[in-house]
Amino acid sequence: MVGANPVEAHPVVGARLLQRVLHGAKLVVADPRAVGLALHADVHLRPRPGTNVALFHGFAHVVLAEGLADEEFLRERAVGLPELTELLADYPPDRVADITGVPAADLVAAARLYGRARRPAILYGLGVTEHLHGTDGVRSLTNLAILRGAVGTDRGYGVNPLRGQNNVQGASDMGALPDFLPGYGRVSDPAARSRAEAVYLELDPVDFLDVHPDDAARYDVRDGAQVTVESRHGRACLIARVGEQTALGQVFCSFHFPASGVNRLTSDHADTVTSCPEYKVTAVRVASSS
Template sequence: MGAMNGFMIEVDGTDVAVPDGSSLLTAVRAAGVELPSLCSDDRLSPAGSCRTCLVRAGGRIVAACVTPASPGMRVDTGSDDVVRLRRDAVEVIVSALPPRALADGGPGELAHVCRSLGIGPEAAQGAGGRGVDDSHPYVHLDRDLCIACGRCVRMCSEVQGTFALTLVGRGGDTVVAPGTGGPWIESDCVACGGCVDTCPTGAISQPGPARGLTSAFHPAEGQTRTTCGYCGVGCALDVVTRDGEVTAVLPARDGSVNRGHACVKGRFSHGFRTSPERLTRPLLRRDGVLEPAGWDEALAHVARGLRAAVDAGGPDAVAAISSARATNEENYLVQKFMRVVIGTNNVDNCSRLCHSPSAAGLTASFGLSGGTDTFDDVERADCLLVVGANPVEAHPVVGARLLRQVLRGARLVVADPRAVGLALHADVHLRPRPGTNVALFHGLAHVLLTEGLTDEEFLRERATGLPELTELLADYPPDRVADLTGVPAADLVAAARLYGGAGRPAIVYGLGVTEHLHGTDGVRSLANLAILRGAVGTDRGYGVNPLRGQNNVQG
């Protein structure tokens, strides 16, 4: 086990291997033993407040979620007195809830725990009457079902980084509430759905047929794994269906990128499927008015138009533009149709505007058209340079991960004309005039070179073109860059020193870099910063990473 950085403990007489830093709850679950843990969620820091995961370890009764496992420890979960203590803890919590909390065999975590312990609805004796908040379209609060476990508050702060929720009141009257004190709809909530997904009782829920469903507790049948169709982050989602209709879209706990989290778009924005404004059949324009038509009629009309255009002007009179929201296979068929059937190479894709500068720039610098590192790598950076991107809004799950890293102490440099999103948390915010990106990046590189903030060994052994770059950068001292970009020279130098002095810097950029006349040059000049620092392909940094605009841009 030494090579795996783990150790062995004994759970109910069975030896279990666990990684270093594991809690007893992790060890017990690794042994296949199910324990209630109403204040615990693997995505969150432990709290130990509900006392429903009690076990005996080292001769003492302890809460498994907050007790570290240690080599050779013996854990007892099944003794009658330990089981009785856990049941008593759950019954005390349930006793304060109204009977409807356990009615109708609900799908939530508390209902599941009560069923496993043989606790029926009659145990719920609370009077209720604390009211509801249904002001928000996606998140409803039933205060009578709140057990003040704090999971929603920790989810909002630790995972999403919004800090929109708090616990108010004292003792048995403690309940979750928006931090602003007013109705939920007026709070800072960004509707990521994290609080809904972690709530063990249904106190915070999604209205409609998805009420009570979470990524941990939902019907096994009628579930389809998919990838979010919005931005380019690639969140893994589970679509729950019933009778052919979408009931809920839940974040996948094992999603490699989102890790059990989602944003308002992926989580809740599936209502377009049933919108009365959705087109469900072709529309054909007759006498200036679009009218419904059958598929055969519509396809025949399009074919006649294409044939007429080719007859009149030749194959090159026709062009096609496809989308990065379509699959690779669909895009392949579009170009195949145009080249084989129509006979033209006039094929384009919307991603050429946003992606081709990245493909060209990154290929020229590194030989590959994609980012150099994973999001997991970027999240370990001690300095983030975020350029031309607003991931908090445009790529919310990644934005939340970057914000968490900043809140844990990573330094942050943001280059964006706007003061939005992560810029509000930046150590240095560079606000260049639109169109001056390349000059800004050259200015940063100039400082790295002149102040000796480069990796000379890396440049000597793994890079070419340094003399030419040095000659180019000589024309971009801070004062001249300040005149070109509007960024104060002191800010430019401060940003370069943060990036150049970091042990593991990472660059993240978005469409504010690529959607320019000189987008490719912008990507290449950004890549130069990582190369100068030796922060790509080494353990000394996490390279250059584009945030794609649509879900299949990279494809």
């Protein structure tokens, strides 16, 4: 599973995946944050943001080098293997470790789990696609599944994209439509507006910035304190949440509330094929607002 947190964003899928793990299925999670199913993974890889493609090439390198590819499938149903093999020669585990920050031994262990699985499956989310090279990331995952013969056969479950959230219809139910409030009360109905207003005073309309404890100490940031986050593109005011879900030197925040200004931090870069915005990575400076 790569770049997705189905425990929060896809709870039904997340629950079923957890059930499979608890019944013995092997799980590899590639995510910079230690959240959700990463806590139950056999191997948790925490690549530097923006290095997905190198990580996936490293997986494929190990699969080929250790004879874990489905030679019959590749011979009968795939093309381009010599070109891919030549490309992957530049991504041995040690070089991938230098690029991604993922220890070579962990990369090899994860690739072996995928390569030796009876019916491997890949699931990915916006942590793969919302990058400058998101399309290349998806293609690299697809190459990995093809190497294993896990596409269009009974020997695997292919590549499965997860949307950003589990249920667009549910978003409408919760009031995401411009002319309806949660429960489909019309915005033009004073009584419906009053009910919604009473519920929204109870919410905490802030976005949180997850910060590693060592970074918090370095920048004199206290848990629960207001912080200013600046990038080359803009500034946002957030509330610090100190913990070890994020790796040292990295921060994470969601963008629920427009007033926090998180979207102003991101660049105008987009995937060169799909034009999907690069929301997942940008360099920032963090300072206490107090």
